[in-house]
Amino acid sequence: MKKLILILVLMCAGATLRAQILTPVKWAYAGKRISKTEAVILIKATMDDGWHLYSQNTTEGGPVKTTITFTPDAKYKMIGKTIEPKAITEFEKAFNMNVSFFEHSVVFQQKIKMSTAGPLTVKGTVEYMTCNDQKCLPPDQLSFTVTIK
Template sequence: MKKIVFAFALMFFFSYIHAQIKDPVSWKYEAVKKSGDTYELVITATVEKPWHIYSQNTGAGGPVPTNFTFKKNPLVDFSGKTQEVGKLQKTYDNNFKTNVLYYSGQVVFKQLVKVKGNVKTNVSGVVEYMVCDDQQCLPPTKKSFEIKL
């Protein structure tokens, strides 16, 4: 009887592991103070090899571009668009039948914000992104984040 219970437990364990969705991207979030009321949000994506993550500027008809949606905070004003810093690669993708822009290894996203008044607050939001390798793509993923200012 113990062997049967052990066998079922082992099957359940392996099916649970197999069912886990792979996410080859780890995220780091921080705020760097630039002046009295201005901060730079620094969001770093580290992508495991052989995966790559798509630029915010990947055009229509291709993979899901990386996108940041910041929740409204009446104490914070956003300055400009979110910038990308990394080794941008461009290639024609036969699967999508279009040119794609992507990063391998690491990419840093930067966003300037100004805080209204001398208060402590935070910026929160959601990042949506998609990763592929040379053989497969994973479904788009959304992750919530919060950055203290």
């Protein structure tokens, strides 16, 4: 009987811990063909109120910058770097420096040149860190897949 009670307590504790995992950033991915041989990969982050996501251009010594990495493939190549809109830059006490970040939402864009005219699958990862005015969450990494038709 004691084992049964212990198992029930541990199961409830595990469910409670899972319910407390914060996910203040939601990600969406899309691909848009802009010509027969070029496309744009769109990576959108939407942050909960009060949370922000750091720029790809964050200075070393501060928070973990957003890093988007595309899986190499002979069917496409990157055209330039992943671009982002103008970020908010402010002094953050937590890092004792000016940092660049986004609030509410941001769309990152990467142009690619395709070597095939048919549908194409592009894969990659996003590494990012998010904070609010009280805490920062540990950096996270997500995989993504985008199909261009």
